Amino acid sequence: MFFIFFGLILSSIGIASSHVISRNQLNYNDRIINFETVGGIADNSSLDTCWANSHLLNQTFASMQNGDTLLIPYNKTFWLMGGIYARGLVNVTIQIDGILKFSDNQTVWPRDPQTQQVHECFFFEQLSYVTFTSSLPEGKKGIIDGSGAHWWGLVEYLLIAENRPRLISIYNSTNLLVENILLKNSPYWTFLANDIANLEIRHTDVDARVNPDIHYHDHNELQAFNTDGFDVAGTNVWIHDCNIWNDDDCIAVKEQSSTSIHSPCSENMLFERINASGVGLTIGSIGPSASHTCVRNITFRDSTMYNTFKGIYLKSRPGALGHTGEITNVTYQNILINNASQWSIWIGPQQAGYKDACSLLWPFVPGTHCPIPVGITWNNIILRNITINGPQLSPGVILGNSTNPMLNILFDNVLVTKPGILPWGTHYYACEGVEGIAQGNTEPPPPCFKRKPF
Ligand SMILES: *[C@@H]1O[C@H](CO)[C@@H](O)[C@H](O)[C@H]1NC(C)=O
Ligand SMILES: *[C@@H]1O[C@H](CO)[C@@H](O)[C@H](O)[C@H]1NC(C)=O
Ligand SMILES: *[C@@H]1O[C@H](CO)[C@@H](O)[C@H](O)[C@H]1NC(C)=O
Ligand SMILES: *[C@@H]1O[C@H](CO)[C@@H](O)[C@H](O)[C@H]1NC(C)=O
Ligand SMILES: *[C@@H]1O[C@H](CO)[C@@H](O)[C@H](O)[C@H]1NC(C)=O
Ligand SMILES: *[C@@H]1O[C@H](CO)[C@@H](O)[C@H](O)[C@H]1NC(C)=O
Ligand SMILES: *[C@@H]1O[C@H](CO)[C@@H](O)[C@H](O)[C@H]1NC(C)=O
Ligand SMILES: *[C@@H]1O[C@H](CO)[C@@H](O)[C@H](O)[C@H]1NC(C)=O
Ligand SMILES: *[C@@H]1O[C@H](CO)[C@@H](O)[C@H](O)[C@H]1NC(C)=O
Ligand SMILES: *[C@@H]1O[C@H](CO)[C@@H](O)[C@H](O)[C@H]1NC(C)=O
Ligand SMILES: *[C@@H]1O[C@H](CO)[C@@H](O)[C@H](O)[C@H]1NC(C)=O
Ligand SMILES: *[C@@H]1O[C@H](CO)[C@@H](O)[C@H](O)[C@H]1NC(C)=O
Numbered sequence: 001m002f003f004i005f006f007g008l009i010l011s012s013i014g015i016a017s018s019h020v021i022s023r024n025q026l027n028y029n030d031r032i033i034n035f036e037t038v039g040g041i042a043d044n045s046s047l048d049t050c051w052a053n054s055h056l057l058n059q060t061f062a063s064m065q066n067g068d069t070l071l072i073p074y075n076k077t078f079w080l081m082g083g084i085y086a087r088g089l090v091n092v093t094i095q096i097d098g099i100l101k102f103s104d105n106q107t108v109w110p111r112d113p114q115t116q117q118v119h120e121c122f123f124f125e126q127l128s129y130v131t132f133t134s135s136l137p138e139g140k141k142g143i144i145d146g147s148g149a150h151w152w153g154l155v156e157y158l159l160i161a162e163n164r165p166r167l168i169s170i171y172n173s174t175n176l177l178v179e180n181i182l183l184k185n186s187p188y189w190t191f192l193a194n195d196i197a198n199l200e201i202r203h204t205d206v207d208a209r210v211n212p213d214i215h216y217h218d219h220n221e222l223q224a225f226n227t228d229g230f231d232v233a234g235t236n237v238w239i240h241d242c243n244i245w246n247d248d249d250c251i252a253v254k255e256q257s258s259t260s261i262h263s264p265c266s267e268n269m270l271f272e273r274i275n276a277s278g279v280g281l282t283i284g285s286i287g288p289s290a291s292h293t294c295v296r297n298i299t300f301r302d303s304t305m306y307n308t309f310k311g312i313y314l315k316s317r318p319g320a321l322g323h324t325g326e327i328t329n330v331t332y333q334n335i336l337i338n339n340a341s342q343w344s345i346w347i348g349p350q351q352a353g354y355k356d357a358c359s360l361l362w363p364f365v366p367g368t369h370c371p372i373p374v375g376i377t378w379n380n381i382i383l384r385n386i387t388i389n390g391p392q393l394s395p396g397v398i399l400g401n402s403t404n405p406m407l408n409i410l411f412d413n414v415l416v417t418k419p420g421i422l423p424w425g426t427h428y429y430a431c432e433g434v435e436g437i438a439q440g441n442t443e444p445p446p447p448c449f450k451r452k453p454f
Contacts, residue, residue: 031065033063033068035073036076045101053081058086069095071095072100074098074136077099077100080100081108081109082102084122084123086123090128093130094131097136098143101143101147102145102147104149104150124170128175130175130177131177133180134179141204143181144181146167148185151187151188152224166191167187168192170194172262173196174198174262179203183206184208186206186227190228194254195260199239201238201239202241203242209221209245210224215306215307217309221247225248228246228249228250229248230244233255233257235262235265236268237270239269239271240273240274242274245276247278247309248279249280250274250276250282251281253266255286265294266294267294268296269299271298273302274304275304275306282315285315287316287319288319288324295328297329300312304335304337310342311346311391312337314381317350325375325377326379329379333386335386337391340391341392345386345398349373356371380408381406383412383414388415389417391419394428395419402433409449410436411445412440415443416443428447431446434448439451
């Protein structure tokens with residue numbers, strides 16, 4: 001949509017005779033580096049092999065030149081250790097036809113010697129015109145597997161909290177395409193693109209689950225928390241035709257930092273034809289800053305959420321006095337939310353465990369609080385043609401701070417069938433600090449919205 005990719009059409013996968021096929025041999029203006037023929041060891045999960053493969057993959061990335069393709073061959077699993085790093089790849093393709101699978105050995109996982117912070121599984125920066133793809137027939141995908149199960153769970157959380165590796169983390173990069181990959185069981189966030197411009201992700205699935213056969217986010221399943229799906233900050237992002245099952249934000253638009261290079265705001269993003277179940281199609285959390293945090297022009301559309309925990313989730317965070325930020329021009333359109341087990345619609349403060357956050361137990365546990373931060377200005381949030389069937393709780397929460405109320409919140413055809421009774425009964429929504437309009441077939445309307453009959 002935004003840019004041209006320098007992809008190759010390669011049907012010839014069975015190349016295995018030499019380490020590197022030269023340009024001339026192939027009659028393509030590029031080389032294919034087969035990871036197995038350069039020495040990658042397949043189908044052996046020993047720690048020695050994990051390390052050897054990881055060092056080799058690191059070296060291979062460092063050797064890649066403009067036009068190269070790295071091939072992970074079909075029907076082979078290459079076990080890896082974390083800490084794989086590449087910088088400055090330009091115009092290259094990483095073609096994952098087989099499986100890249102990470103060790104789950106936390107004892108030997110590489111860490112920063114000073115802080116003990118884990119290294120990510122993959123960390124990339126300064127990429128430009130890079131494609132992650134697979135060339136398998138329709139419906140089949142290359143796999144990157146984070147072996148997350150040993151990193152998840154309440155007991156682990158008490159021990160290591162969020163010091164867990166992201167599966168793929170990409171920083172300060174432009175013109176990326178990710179397609180036809182399954183990102184499985186990430187130990188922590190699945191995919192983070194931070195300060196990027198021009199990213200397309202398509203036909204790429206996220207799957208992080210404790211029990212492979214489960215179809216609900218029950219208490220056992222929710223132990224895979226912090227397994228965010230696609231977290232993105234930057235400009236020109238298009239994510240489409242993806243399936244996501246996880247136990248945190250399915251897609252989250254994150255804020256740019258004050259030192260960002262590619263755009264001051266997180267903006268111009270389109271997410272469509274997403275089938276997601278987890279903690280929401282999310283904006284945030286967005287916190288105010290000295291340099292004015294901004295999120296603008298974001299659309300989620302034509303998507304489904306079955307048995308999700310949260311549905312539409314926009315969340316702000318508290319910040320220092322005098323710091324500011326905005327969430328402007330966000331549209332959710334044609335979204336179907338069936339049997340949500342928690343909130344179908346939440347527009348307001350982030351629910352989290354830190355001090356001054358809206359409590360995760362609010363309002364169900366007496367004495368819990370939900371303070372509403374004042375530093376983020378909300379304007380022009382549209383929910384259009386949203387169908388919510390049988391939410392287990394009341395449909396939602398729309399909470400602005402009345403000293404800086406949310407402006408132009410429009411619900412157009414937001415139809416809820418068989419809403420749950422708890423906790424808001426016949427009010428249906430917690431609703432305050434909002435200048436909202438309910439129009440079309442919006443039923444039930446949020447009680448603090450004005451009703452427009454068209
Ligand atoms: C796996 O690799 C290790 C060396 O890292 C070797 O000792 C072991 O025999 C290999 N296992 C198989 C099944 O080849
Ligand atoms: C990969 O290279 C980076 C930077 O050169 C280094 O920090 C990391 O330890 C390497 N990882 C492996 C597994 O060799
Ligand atoms: C990118 O690589 C392709 C070969 O894969 C080559 O034809 C093309 O010229 C390269 N583009 C740039 C901008 O270097
Ligand atoms: C995949 O590899 C296994 C051996 O590891 C082999 O038995 C099987 O036939 C291969 N499948 C395909 C489709 O190539
Ligand atoms: C991790 O690797 C170390 C070193 O080989 C080994 O002693 C330890 O048992 C492994 N831990 C797990 C959980 O596999
Ligand atoms: C961002 O990437 C560009 C090259 O693409 C590089 O020149 C610049 O130094 C990088 N900046 C940071 C902060 O990493
Ligand atoms: C909003 O973002 C879309 C991409 O999702 C882009 O096509 C459009 O031009 C942007 N609109 C404005 C006003 O920048
Ligand atoms: C969408 O997700 C649901 C639940 O995760 C799954 O049952 C369904 O098959 C998915 N639909 C498509 C079209 O992939
Ligand atoms: C929001 O969208 C309106 C048009 O609908 C446009 O006039 C305005 O400039 C946009 N605001 C921002 C901050 O992008
Ligand atoms: C409304 O959304 C549903 C999916 O929830 C879709 O089937 C329908 O076509 C949409 N209607 C319009 C008028 O866009
Ligand atoms: C809704 O989800 C709950 C689990 O949260 C499950 O027990 C129930 O069967 C589901 N209902 C429908 C109609 O799918
Ligand atoms: C609104 O913000 C003000 C200033 O931060 C704060 O004192 C007040 O408690 C907030 N209101 C709510 C309902 O949280």
